[in-house]
Amino acid sequence: MARAQVFGEVAELYDAARPGYADALVAEVLAYAALGGRAALEVGAGTGKASVPFAALGTPLVCVEPDSRMAEVLRRNTVRYPGVRVEHGGFEEWRSGGRRFGLLLAATSWHWVDPERRWDLAHDALVPGGAVALFWNPQGVRDAELHAALAEVDQRHGIVGAPHAEMASTYxxxxxxxxxxxxxxxxxxxxxxxxxxxxxxxxxxxRRYDTGRYLGYLASLSRYRVLPPDLREQVLAETARVLEAHGGGIDTEHFSDLFLARVR
Structure with a gap:
């Protein structure tokens, strides 16, 4: 299975544990896009972490999601919003059927789209002047002692790029x-x-995570999903022991970094 599609194994956990996006970010995107009633296209919508706040503000959305299990949760999370349409499939294979959009957004998913094609696909999906909004949720640890203890666990097991891998100050x-x-x-x-x-x-x-929620968050990440199950459980158990020894959780600085552009 492609690493981009391992999330469906734990779609419910992903939905419960993953952080959402700042309300101010959603407002910034909509102000920039100035949709004027046009629909938005969301690439790799997952379970709707970004879809829901946009839909709640009345944005018509077509959500493209490659994993059927994630799409099922997405449909459930957006059922109250009649302006949301969920379409199952990868963005590279998706067909617009002649539709053009005022906004293309991708929430922590653009890096999964084929780099040789993604800007062509975005351009073709948008009206002239249509907006692109790409955003991610990096985060850093606030406690240096906890950061060092977690780094020891990761180094022992070859974990690279965990959410706690950096101090907040490095960003x-x-x-x-x-x-x-x-x-x-x-x-x-x-x-x-x-x-x-x-x-x-x-x-x-x-943002503070207690131990249970943070372990759920880690277990929903692709770098943990691709580990052999016994190794994944060992890493999570050792991580839990570190967190419990440092107050039963982890305090993070949570960033929402937004990139905006528009078609000439």
């Missing part, structure tokens, strides 16, 4: 500054040349 003040981790789309979009009015915005929130 600085610039959106997309992810402690050297690639993926921020600005340079790629600028090279494409068909988009203009590029912007980057960061939102911050302090």
């Amino acid at each position: 600085g003040d610039v959106p997309g500054n992810w402690a050297g981790v690639p993926g921020w789309p600005e340079e790629e979009c600028r090279r494409d040349g068909r988009f203009t009015d590029l912007r980057a915005v960061r939102f911050r929130q302090e």
Whole structure:
């Protein structure tokens, strides 16, 4: 199974444990897009972590989701919003049927789209002047002692890129500054040349997870899903012991980094 589609194994856990997106971010996207009644297209909608707050503000949405189990939870979470349509399939294979959208959004999913095709696909899906909104939720640990203890667990088991892998202080003040981790789309979009009015915005929130919720969050991540089950359980158990020894949870600085652009 492709790593991008391992989330469906734990769709309910993903829905319960994954953090959502700041209300201010949703407002920023809608103000920028100025949809005027046009529908938005969401790529890799998952269980609706971003779909729901956009739909709750009256945004008509077509949500494309490649995993049928995630799409099932997404349909349940958006059933109260008649303007939401869920379409099962990968964005690379999806067909618009002649529809063009005023906004394309991707919430912690753009990096899963084929890098050779994603800007072509985005451009073809949007009306002239249509907006692109791509956003992620990186986070950093606030307690240096806890960070060091968790790093020992990860190093022992070869875990790379866990949500607690960085101190909050390493992210600085610039959106997309992810402690050297690639993926921020600005340079790629600028090279494409068909988009203009590029912007980057960061939102911050302090967030505390108790041990149980944090383990659920980790278990929903692809880097943990691809581990052999016995190793995954061992890593999570050792992580739990560290968290319990440090107050029964983890305090994080939670960033929502937003990239905006529009079709020329």
